[in-house]
Amino acid sequence: MSHLIKLNSGQANLENDEWTLVQLPASQTEERKQAGKVVLFKLTGEDTVSNEQIANTVIPASGKIIVPLSVFIARNSELTDRVEQGQIGVWLATHEPLETLTQFQTDLNKLPVIAVFVERFADGRIFSLGNLLRTRFGFKNELRAFGDVLRDQLFFLKRCGFTSYVIRADRSAQDAISSLNDFSQPYQGAVDESRPAFKRYHRGV
Amino acid sequence: MYQYDEIDQKIVDERVAQYRDQTRRYLAGELTEDEYRPLRLQNGLYIQRQAPMLRIAVPYGMLSSRQLRKLGDIAKKYDKGYGHFSTRQNLQLNWPKLEDTPDILAELATVEMHAIQTSGNCIRNITTDQFVGIAPDEVIDPRAMAEIMRQWSTFHPEFALLPRKFKIAVSGTKQDRAVVQAHDIGFEFYLDQHNQVAAKVWVGGGLGRTPILGTVIREHLEWQHALTYCEAIIRVYNLHGRRDNAYKARIKILVKALGIDEFRSQVEAEWAHLKDNENTITEAELARVAKHFEAMPYETLPAHDASFDAAIATNPAFAAWVKRCVHPHKQAGYRAVTLSLKPHGQAPGDITSEQMWAVADLADQFSFGELRSSHEQNLILADVKLSDLYTLWDKARANGLATPNIGLLTDIICCPGGDFCSLANAKSIPIAQAIQMQFDNLDYLHDIGVIELNISGCMNACGHHHVGHIGILGVDKDGSEWYQVTIGGKQGNDASIGTVIGPSFSAEEMPSVVQKLIEVYIKERTPEEHFIDTVRRLGVAPFKTHVYAKDEVAA
Numbered sequence: 143m144s145h146l147i148k149l150n151s152g153q154a155n156l157e158n159d160e161w162t163l164v165q166l167p168a169s170q171t172e173e174r175k176q177a178g179k180v181v182l183f184k185l186t187g188e189d190t191v192s193n194e195q196i197a198n199t200v201i202p203a204s205g206k207i208i209v210p211l212s213v214f215i216a217r218n219s220e221l222t223d224r225v226e227q228g229q230i231g232v233w234l235a236t237h238e239p240l241e242t243l244t245q246f247q248t249d250l251n252k253l254p255v256i257a258v259f260v261e262r263f264a265d266g267r268i269f270s271l272g273n274l275l276r277t278r279f280g281f282k283n284e285l286r287a288f289g290d291v292l293r294d295q296l297f298f299l300k301r302c303g304f305t306s307y308v309i310r311a312d313r314s315a316q317d318a319i320s321s322l323n324d325f326s327q328p329y330q331g332a333v334d335e336s337r338p339a340f341k342r343y344h345r346g347v
Numbered sequence: 348m349y350q351y352d353e354i355d356q357k358i359v360d361e362r363v364a365q366y367r368d369q370t371r372r373y374l375a376g377e378l379t380e381d382e383y384r385p386l387r388l389q390n391g392l393y394i395q396r397q398a399p400m401l402r403i404a405v406p407y408g409m410l411s412s413r414q415l416r417k418l419g420d421i422a423k424k425y426d427k428g429y430g431h432f433s434t435r436q437n438l439q440l441n442w443p444k445l446e447d448t449p450d451i452l453a454e455l456a457t458v459e460m461h462a463i464q465t466s467g468n469c470i471r472n473i474t475t476d477q478f479v480g481i482a483p484d485e486v487i488d489p490r491a492m493a494e495i496m497r498q499w500s501t502f503h504p505e506f507a508l509l510p511r512k513f514k515i516a517v518s519g520t521k522q523d524r525a526v527v528q529a530h531d532i533g534f535e536f537y538l539d540q541h542n543q544v545a546a547k548v549w550v551g552g553g554l555g556r557t558p559i560l561g562t563v564i565r566e567h568l569e570w571q572h573a574l575t576y577c578e579a580i581i582r583v584y585n586l587h588g589r590r591d592n593a594y595k596a597r598i599k600i601l602v603k604a605l606g607i608d609e610f611r612s613q614v615e616a617e618w619a620h621l622k623d624n625e626n627t628i629t630e631a632e633l634a635r636v637a638k639h640f641e642a643m644p645y646e647t648l649p650a651h652d653a654s655f656d657a658a659i660a661t662n663p664a665f666a667a668w669v670k671r672c673v674h675p676h677k678q679a680g681y682r683a684v685t686l687s688l689k690p691h692g693q694a695p696g697d698i699t700s701e702q703m704w705a706v707a708d709l710a711d712q713f714s715f716g717e718l719r720s721s722h723e724q725n726l727i728l729a730d731v732k733l734s735d736l737y738t739l740w741d742k743a744r745a746n747g748l749a750t751p752n753i754g755l756l757t758d759i760i761c762c763p764g765g766d767f768c769s770l771a772n773a774k775s776i777p778i779a780q781a782i783q784m785q786f787d788n789l790d791y792l793h794d795i796g797v798i799e800l801n802i803s804g805c806m807n808a809c810g811h812h813h814v815g816h817i818g819i820l821g822v823d824k825d826g827s828e829w830y831q832v833t834i835g836g837k838q839g840n841d842a843s844i845g846t847v848i849g850p851s852f853s854a855e856e857m858p859s860v861v862q863k864l865i866e867v868y869i870k871e872r873t874p875e876e877h878f879i880d881t882v883r884r885l886g887v888a889p890f891k892t893h894v895y896a897k898d899e900v901a902a
Binding site for chain 1: 352354357358361362365382385386468498499500501502503504506507508509574582585590620624625631632635
């Protein structure tokens with residue numbers, strides 16, 4: 143059973159995944175940024191990607207692949223042709239600055255898919271990242287959430303511009319689909335519907 | 348007050364269905380304890396020492412008599428027949444069964460109530476001054492803005508899982524009674540030089556483990572932009588606030604770490620993109636919501652009432668109650684009344700089902716069927732005729748709701764503490780009760796005068812101890828309960844954080860510690876000084892000396 147839910151013009155379906163996710167190899171040395179330093183706020187306590195990891199990442203020679211942001215940047219020359227052919231997507235983790243991607247790849251819409259990895263359910267940074275990719279950086283293609291993705295995030299992810307969701311492997315994606323529509327008339331404007339309720343409906347005087 | 352339309356009703360109804368299914372999945376083993384926790388917390392359900400605690404939202408403290416009656420019914424049917432008003436104007440039930448909580452929410456939805464975002468790492472209930480709309484010093488009635496912000500923050504998709512809880516307060520008075528400086532965001536509404544409604548915006552205030560008063564991030568924000576400006580602030584916080592350490596995750600820590608200037612420039616840069624987006628508030632929406640908060644249909648009354656004056660002159664008990672529990676009103680011939688939930692020897696803020704029903708009746712009879720809860724954990728009837736005060740007093744007294752101690756030493760703000768709360772280091776209610784019994788003498792209380800005593804059972808500071816004139820904090824030392832005392836804290840425009848006087852005390856010592864603090868004040872005060880003024884003039888030293896002085900009998 144597939145764990146990928148895709149939203150196409152408002153219609154959610156389970157689909158087989160045509161993309162292969164490229165993972166970073168495990169780090170040999172545990173590198174952690176010091177907590178408490180202002181400039182490192184985003185990185186506080188998060189693993190950073192080593193050059194060694196980037197170099198050791200195995201990039202499949204063909205097919206549609208989603209590569210880690212660090213690999214996409216450091217080894218871009220290996221991927222240039224395949225980007226043009228629409229074979230390359232990029233994934234980033236919630237602590238990675240979005241500007242790293244947007245400054246390197248100025249035309250985001252050359253990427254058929256951008257995926258955001260959320261390590262823990264409670265990490266709400268993913269919502270702001272989706273919002274920024276859609277509204278600030280004009281990304282129009284598939285925006286995917288994966289990692290600790292469970293049904294009770296889906297409504298929020300959808301509203302923040304995510305259009306596909308890889309439900310955690312031990313849970314049913316079929317059961318999760320209905321949560322995309324937990325609320326039918328949300329109050330505030332967001333990515334999927336920019337008008338708040340008071341602009342969508344005549345709420346009386 | 349605000350009445351739901353079909354959109355509001357649909358959202359709470361759909362919430363009940365969603366939460367019912369989440370709870371079903373948990374009870375069926377489809378959700379682990381860890382997975383269910385953030386879901387139940389976003390709905391105000393804590394797992395406490397003896398039982399779950401359900402926190403019901405009372406948006407900006409406004410209640411109708413119909414709602415309070417329903418709360419009384421729910422406390423009777425699903426709990427032990429009482430509830431507890433919290434320092435955030437909400438109502439907490441201490442003994443519901445987890446399996447019953449979906450049904451409780453369904454009942455609440457029938458009276459336009461819910462428990463949405465009363466806990467968890469999200470935008471919480473928006474709070475304000477309990478005298479909103481009727482206070483003589485009010486410039487702007489901020490309730491329409493508070494309601495618009497409530498709706499905007501409800502299931503806000505981008506801010507559903509913030510680094511930590513997020514509290515917003517609004518006020519529109521000259522004298523701040525909403526403690527806006529102690530909130531993650533505080534809006535202080537005023538009329539600008541063009542006579543337009545604007546707000547001074549405070550950010551990064553908060554109590555808890557690291558008490559910090561807020562800083563002004565913007566002196567002038569036009570009301571239309573309140574939501575988009577909040578979005579800019581909270582987006583910066585959501586992306587950059589710490590998530591590795593819950594004790595350093597509030598926005599105040601980020602603001603301090605970046606410095607207000609850097610934080611402000613990041614917020615302004617973000618706002619440049621968000622300003623004027625679709626969430627910008629329209630004149631029409633403000634007018635629609637404000638219509639729910641129009642002035643009550645007051646009678647034209649003289650400023651004085653002969654029967655009231657006569658009752659004051661002849662009945663000292665009534666006069667004492669009026670002095671403490673009756674407050675000025677912008678409409679001639681009307682007053683606001685505080686019903687004290689602080690009778691001596693009982694848990695501050697507790698109210699029985701029978702009292703809830705009685706207050707609902709009083710609201711219907713004397714105050715247009717509405718009432719408010721205050722962050723001092725009392726209830727307020729906001730629109731009572733002068734000529735009705737005596738009858739109201741009589742009935743309130745019969746229901747144990749007329750202790751004339753508002754603003755006095757025994758009007759203690761107190762969290763549920765270690766009797767109920769699993770976060771607490773120490774009990775707080777028994778300390779409050781012991782102090783109330785120590786000072787169970789109304790003449791003496793009135794002589795001591797205006798003073799605020801706040802008690803928290805742990806550094807999460809639900810009892811706002813940092814801003815109490817006297818603050819008491821429960822601490823854990825090697826598994827036993829101790830109490831640290833601060834003095835000199837204050838809420839209001841000139842808010843301050845209290846100073847610790849020295850080593851902590853045992854529970855048994857606490858009444859006499861407070862007694863000694865009061866003794867220093869009585870000895871040193873000038874005729875016009877309240878306790879806080881004397882502390883500010885003299886500093887901590889003389890209080891400390893007296894409290895820690897060894898008994899002088901031994902030579």
